[in-house]
Amino acid sequence: MSEGRAKELEDALRGAGVRLTRQRAALLRVIAAAEDHPDAAELHARAVTAGAGVSLATVYRTLTTLQAQGVIEKLEFQGEPARWEAADAPHHDHMIDVDSGEVMEFHSERIEKLQAEIAAELGYEIVHHRLELYVRRR
Amino acid sequence: MSEGRAKELEDALRGAGVRLTRQRAALLRVIAAAEDHPDAAELHARAVTAGAGVSLATVYRTLTTLQAQGVIEKLEFQGEPARWEAADAPHHDHMIDVDSGEVMEFHSERIEKLQAEIAAELGYEIVHHRLELYVRRR
């Protein structure tokens, strides 16, 4: 599944006029295969382990490029390095277990609607939002 | 009003066994007087302008101390340096105008409740949360 996904992404990028280099292809594969939310250093480590010669600088540049293409999303949690996730899943927010560091995803249509209402009341429209719940198991 | 508020804070801190130095008093005054959400460099600039000799390192250390005392709150928006606000107002979230950079405050009891429900359903309780709406005027 992730193999196919990586291929899809390659085609999408080429279509958008983004040059498909060996390094970018490797990163796309790593990202498509990731089930978690890795940071740049972790993605770099995985790409290198997978046999791809990539520099950390290129990882950063590629992540920025892929984000601009809407292929991945940047997550900035409290005081930790930025993490990344594939943008193929429908919109969702994040819940972080403060004890284990585990990141979970959730979605609430009702919260989304309330947010839009609040913004609208004040004469604004939402461009983007961020909702993070820092939680602890009971 | 902000003068009185700064005095209140001084007493509260002294009561908590936090030594009240010239630098801390100056920062308390600057923070109590601030109507916006300044970052460390800005607070430092204001304190210096107000005639207080304070180093930036001390500003950082003081902000950490005041936060630990629950006197101020740290706001970390997207990729900008952390901002700070007095913690005297009741809990609220933030709405950021992406064009002007202006930060507004809002509160929705219904959203808070929904958040708690979502966490509870998954067996968690909320320790802390962050909700930011990045908006644009219509």
Place this chain on the structure above:
DNA sequence: GCACCAGTTGCAACTGGTTCGCATCTATTG
């Protein structure tokens, strides 16, 4: 008032995550 000392400060050096300049390389187009 005054001495004492744990806690605080200023400075400059350091950190960690991320970006950038530049010479070299390469995916794509014709």
Place this chain on the structure above:
DNA sequence: CAATAGATGCGAACCAGTTGCAACTGGTGC
């Protein structure tokens, strides 16, 4: 297969924030 716009690797730079250390100072006890 040549041409070239764009991508890469390297190390240096950057930025917000932190820290080690020697000099200072609030607050207490006398």
